[in-house]
Amino acid sequence: MSDLDVPLPTAFDPFAEANADDSGVGAKEYVHVRVQQRNGRKCLTTVQGLKKEFSYNKILKDLKKEFCCNGTVVQDPELGQVIQLQGDQRKNVSSFLVQAGIVKKEHIKIHGF
Numbered sequence: 001m002s003d004l005d006v007p008l009p010t011a012f013d014p015f016a017e018a019n020a021d022d023s024g025v026g027a028k029e030y031v032h033v034r035v036q037q038r039n040g041r042k043c044l045t046t047v048q049g050l051k052k053e054f055s056y057n058k059i060l061k062d063l064k065k066e067f068c069c070n071g072t073v074v075q076d077p078e079l080g081q082v083i084q085l086q087g088d089q090r091k092n093v094s095s096f097l098v099q100a101g102i103v104k105k106e107h108i109k110i111h112g113f
Contacts, residue, residue, distance in 0.1 A: 032111060069085050
């Protein structure tokens with residue numbers, strides 16, 4: 001009977017840590033940089049969690065000019081404003097945000113494959 005007591009694998013949720021409600025002391029506000037697969041080999045990079053006092057349109061303009069890609073700012077009912085960029089720009093965006101002084105390096109979480 002011990003052969004039948006094999007634990008079943010559980011589904012892995014890559015966004016579980018971002019969706020967890022950490023209301024405890026010392027909870028940090030992270031900036032989440034994700035990549036999403038579109039059709040074929042096309043990717044979309046999303047940036048969420050920036051502070052509301054920043055001008056998203058100015059940051060987007062600088063990102064588009066720096067990385068030669070297109071992008072937009074999308075208003076999401078749950079997440080607020082989200083910056084979307086064409087292509088896999090995760091490393092570029094994270095280094096840009098740190099160099100510009102918008103976010104500290106330890107407050108950036110990079111998600112994706």
